[in-house]
Amino acid sequence: MKMPERVSPADLDARIARVVRDDIRALAGYRVADASGMIKLDAMENPFGLPGDVRSGLGTLAAAQALNRYPDPEARALKRVLRKTMQVPPGMELLLGNGSDEIIQLLALACARPGASMLGVEPSFAMFPLIARICGLAFVSVPLAGGFDLDTEAVLAAMARHRPALVLLAYPNNPTGNLFDHAALERIVAQAPGLVVIDEAYHPFARASFMSRLHDFPNLALMRTLSKLGLAGLRLGMLIGRPEWLAHIDKLRLPYNVNVLSQCAAAHVLEHGAILEQQAAAIRAERARLAGALAKLPGVHPYPSEANFILFRVARASALYDALKRRGILIKSLAGAHPALADCLRVSVGAPAENDAFLAALTASLPEIATSHA
Numbered sequence: 001m002k003m004p005e006r007v008s009p010a011d012l013d014a015r016i017a018r019v020v021r022d023d024i025r026a027l028a029g030y031r032v033a034d035a036s037g038m039i040k041l042d043a044m045e046n047p048f049g050l051p052g053d054v055r056s057g058l059g060t061l062a063a064a065q066a067l068n069r070y071p072d073p074e075a076r077a078l079k080r081v082l083r084k085t086m087q088v089p090p091g092m093e094l095l096l097g098n099g100s101d102e103i104i105q106l107l108a109l110a111c112a113r114p115g116a117s118m119l120g121v122e123p124s125f126a127m128f129p130l131i132a133r134i135c136g137l138a139f140v141s142v143p144l145a146g147g148f149d150l151d152t153e154a155v156l157a158a159m160a161r162h163r164p165a166l167v168l169l170a171y172p173n174n175p176t177g178n179l180f181d182h183a184a185l186e187r188i189v190a191q192a193p194g195l196v197v198i199d200e201a202y203h204p205f206a207r208a209s210f211m212s213r214l215h216d217f218p219n220l221a222l223m224r225t226l227s228k229l230g231l232a233g234l235r236l237g238m239l240i241g242r243p244e245w246l247a248h249i250d251k252l253r254l255p256y257n258v259n260v261l262s263q264c265a266a267a268h269v270l271e272h273g274a275i276l277e278q279q280a281a282a283i284r285a286e287r288a289r290l291a292g293a294l295a296k297l298p299g300v301h302p303y304p305s306e307a308n309f310i311l312f313r314v315a316r317a318s319a320l321y322d323a324l325k326r327r328g329i330l331i332k333s334l335a336g337a338h339p340a341l342a343d344c345l346r347v348s349v350g351a352p353a354e355n356d357a358f359l360a361a362l363t364a365s366l367p368e369i370a371t372s373h374a
C-alpha cells in the first residue's frame with residue numbers, strides 16, 4: 001500500500017497562510033485549562049448537582065425525544081418557560097443561542113459594517129473583544145476607573161467620538177464582580193447612538209436587572225444565560241429585547257442552533273425552577289463567607305462581588321496559582337489579561353466543602369510562595 005506523501009511543515013504553513021485570514025492566524029484563541037481530577041473553581045459553574053427526582057425526570061424525558069428529527073427551530077416550549085421564569089415584559093421578544101457566547105457573535109456579525117465598532121470596558125469578559133475582532137468589528141475599549149467602577153464620562157466621550165454601533169457591558173462585570181452604577185448605565189443607554197446590550201450573565205447572584213426597563217429605551221437589549229444558574233452543560237444563552245431588533249439578529253442565527261436535548265432539559269429543570277433559585281441563594285451565602293475568610297488572610301485583597309466568583313489581589317499571583325494547582329485546586333489566573341489585573345486571581349464560589357478546601361490550600365500556599373524564589 002502506498003503511504004501518503006509526507007508534507008513539509010513549511011509547505012503546510014504556506015498553504016494555510018494563503019487561505020486563513022492573517023488576523024485569525026495571529027490570534028491566541030480562548031484557552032480553557034484542563035480540570036481533570038481538580039476541584040474546579042475556575043469557570044463560574046454552579047457546584048451543586050440536580051436533585052435525584054429532577055435527574056430521573058430528565059432521563060425519561062430525554063429518552064422520549066425524537067432524536068431523528070430536527071429540533072423546533074423556534075424552541076417555542078422552552079421560550080414559554082423562560083418568559084415566565086425571567087419575567088420578560090410583554091411585547092419583548094427572546095432569541096436563544098448556543099450559550100450567550102453565540103448571542104455575542106450574532107450581535108457582532110449583525111453590526112459589522114465597514115468602519116463600525118463595538119464599545120466595551122476593560123477589564124471585562126475576554127470574549128467581547130475577541131468575538132468583535134473575529135467578526136470584523138473594531139473594538140473600542142474604555143478603561144475602568146479605580147476600584148473597577150465605570151468611568152461614565154470616558155464612556156460617553158468615547159461614544160461621542162467613535163459612534164459605536166454596539167455597546168456591550170456586563171452587569172455584574174466579569175472578572176471584577178461588581179455591578180456598575182445603574183444611573184450611569186441609564187445615561188449611557190440614553191446617549192448611545194446605537195444598540196446597548198447589557199449582559200446579565202450573573203443576574204442570579206446580583207438580582208439587579210434592567211429587565212423592567214426594556215420598554216423605557218428604544219435601543220436597549222439584555223443578555224442572560226443559564227450557564228451560571230446551573231446548566232452550563234446545556235449551552236443556552238438568550239437575548240431579550242424589542243422584536244424589531246431581534247428579527248434582524250435572528251436572520252444570522254443558524255436554524256437549529258439549540259438542540260433537542262438542551263431545549264427539553266432546560267424547560268424541565270426550569271419548571272422545577274425553585275431548585276436553581278435555592279442553589280443561587282446558597283452560593284450567595286457562600287460568597288459572603290468566602291469573601292470574609294479571604295479578607296482575613298494576610299496579603300490577600302478581595303474585591304466586592306455581586307457575582308458567583310471573587311476577584312482578589314495578592315503578591316506573586318502566578319506562583320500562588322501554581323501552588324494551588326499542585327494542591328488540586330483550579331482557579332483562574334488573570335496573568336497577562338489586562339494591566340489593571342496584575343496580581344489578580346479569580347475564584348468561583350464552590351460548594352461549602354470546596355470553598356473550605358480552597359481556603360485550606362490558600363492558607364498553606366501563602367507562606368510557601370512568600371519564601372520561594374520562583
Ligand code: PMP
Nearest residue numbers: 099100101170174201225227237
Ligand atoms: N457573559 C459574561 C459576562 C460571561 O462571564 C460569560 C461566561 N464566562 C458569558 C457571557 C458566556 O456565557 P455562556 O456560557 O452563556 O456562553
